[in-house]
Amino acid sequence: MQTRLAEPLATTPRGEEAEAILRQCTHCGFCLPACPTYRLLGDERDSPRGRIYQVKQVLEGAPATPELGRHLDRCLTCRACESACPVGVPYHRLADLGREIVAEQAPPPAPARWLRWGLRQVLPRRRLFATLLGLGRLARPLLPGTLAAKVPPREAAQPWPRAQGGRRRVAVMTGCVQPALAPGLDPRLATLLDGLGIDAVPLAGCCGAVDQHLGAPEVARRRLRRLVDLCRPALEAGTEAILVSASGCGAQLKEVGVLLAEDPDYAQQAARVAAKVRDPLELLEDERSRLAPAPDAPRRLAFQSPCSLQHGQRLGGRVEALLGALGFELTPVADAGLCCGSAGTYSLLQPELATRLRDDKLRHLQAGDPEWVVTANIGCQTHLAAASPLPVRHWLELLAVKP
Known part of the structure; x- marks a missing residue:
């Protein structure tokens, strides 16, 4: 795609990256059927190709408009278009840049701005989020049904196994909202690793994804710098990997080297951190001969592969393969x-769009009559569980170490 970026953007690192992305796109349209919003709405402005063209116009000097903001807001950043693209256009980077420009030039109305600001203040602050979630649980009986469904029931916390020393060592990034929504998950992962002879040390950092995707990239970079500082001592102590059980956070952290590439003080260390980030799957695949189904785990499952796992981290199909090798029966899922x-x-x-997508997904997940729905991302788990008649759990809860 030919481009002629406007000054002064054209000579900035941001502009150079945008121009490179635009030149990759051949406008072929293979992304359209992979796009959830295009399939729902049938409007090419709500497709990757349409959004790329609209962002291109702005980069070439046209003013950003609230209409462009609406079309970008409808994008899930699921990156399914990137998996479908024959030339691998990194669409999500251009979409984030478009959101940033819209936030500067054509911000949404005040109520929408305040909602976004509130989300950016609450979600990355784990103690504040946990406090507000606890208040929501207390008020749950008084809330309308649709709102009450978004407040998950309390789960019991689990103890973290004590590191024994002298063994393999990994860090587990516990994130912002997961400790409150699923406080037993990362300790359970640490216990599983302990049984495999691996010490797991918790790290409480924020990946900056909420700010990144809500048009505040500089705030996201500040959070990522703090995270790099947090990881540096662990890596210097011989930590072999940084595990992230929430695949959405994992996808963001694997790009920390790209997101801080222009920072002379952090670029090298950020690249080092990114090279160490792993989904737990990538470690557990090598230990499959020592794994077994947990005693209380059902055997017939439907796996919901999060977009951040299959399109962001390009690990699609591998959780299913591991579970199948351990004896679980995976039911077929249409439009996976x-x-x-x-x-x-x-x-x-x-x-509205999220509910339509969730209802379609749950219909496909339940079609094979599984006992559980399992996933790999806390956001997907919470979203699906709010309307699912079946238990929705993280796939790591299915595993145990052979005696």
């Missing part, structure tokens, strides 16, 4: 590559 509608804050900012 499409988003469930969670997408970080999307289900709060675009509830």
